[in-house]
Amino acid sequence: AQSVSQHNHHVILSEAASLELGCNYSYGGTVNLFWYVQYPGQHLQLLLKYFSGDPLVKGIKGFEAEFIKSKFSFNLRKPSVQWSDTAEYFCAVNDDKLIFGTGTRLQVFP
Amino acid sequence: GAGVSQSPSNKVTEKGKDVELRCDPISGHTALYWYRQSLGQGLEFLIYFQGNSAPDKSGLPSDRFSAERTGGSVSTLTIQRTQQEDSAVYLCASSLGSAGLGGEQFFGPGTRLTVL
Numbered sequence: 001a002q003s004v005s006q007h008n009h010h011v012i013l014s015e016a017a018s019l020e021l022g023c024n025y026s027y028g029g030t031v032n033l034f035w036y037v038q039y040p041g042q043h044l045q046l047l048l049k050y051f052s053g054d055p056l057v058k059g060i061k062g063f064e065a066e067f068i069k070s071k072f073s074f075n076l077r078k079p080s081v082q083w084s085d086t087a088e089y090f091c092a093v094n095d096d097k098l099i100f101g102t103g104t105r106l107q108v109f110p
Numbered sequence: 111g112a113g114v115s116q117s118p119s120n121k122v123t124e125k126g127k128d129v130e131l132r133c134d135p136i137s138g139h140t141a142l143y144w145y146r147q148s149l150g151q152g153l154e155f156l157i158y159f160q161g162n163s164a165p166d167k168s169g170l171p172s173d174r175f176s177a178e179r180t181g182g183s184v185s186t187l188t189i190q191r192t193q194q195e196d197s198a199v200y201l202c203a204s205s206l207g208s209a210g211l212g213g214e215q216f217f218g219p220g221t222r223l224t225v226l
Contacts, residue, residue: 043217043218043219096158100153102152
């Protein structure tokens with residue numbers, strides 16, 4: 001069965017700092033990869049997704065992620081975070097259903 | 111509708127009672143999923159529907175849990191004889207097309223279940 005690991009459970013940053021959240025998945029075949037975000041009190045929503053093609057994927061709100069097949073990784077990045085990025089971030093792989101990582105709680109302080 | 115809706119938004123029940131949670135997917139979405147979000151367990155898959163059929167029920171934790179979907183639309187998740195460990199936020203999602211195509215899943219706001 002597929003699994004997803006997120007190594008950073010809680011990240012605290014100041015505004016304008018750069019962000020990188022790690023995500024590794026277990027499956028070696030063709031994968032569809034996702035990052036979802038859950039802002040306080042809101043629904044889970046899609047940040048970005050990778051199906052095929054360019055391994056550098058751009059998402060909403062200035063986020064991007066890079067699919068590195070050789071490392072089984074799909075790390076999320078943002079060059080300069082804002083206070084409004086405070087949220088919980090989930091990496092997921094599609095195995096018909098979504099298999100989620102345990103999530104990373106990001107707190108950004110002004 | 112505009113998005114996935116779930117009801118009730120909150121449910122408090124006593125241990126041993128049965129509960130029903132409802133999900134209205136986005137109109138036209140053929141795939142519907144149930145997940146559970148709890149402290150310490152993260153987001154867990156429960157069951158998914160393609161139309162009215164459930165090809166994958168592998169995430170249902172016990173035989174106290176069941177779900178159905180009618181008319182290719184509304185789905186109900188039923189938990190019988192609730193236990194305290196059932197306390198969690200139950201999330202529903204839907205997607206256009208079959209689950210195997212890996213399409214984006216749109217999530218509802220969830221039902222927060224508390225079992226006393």
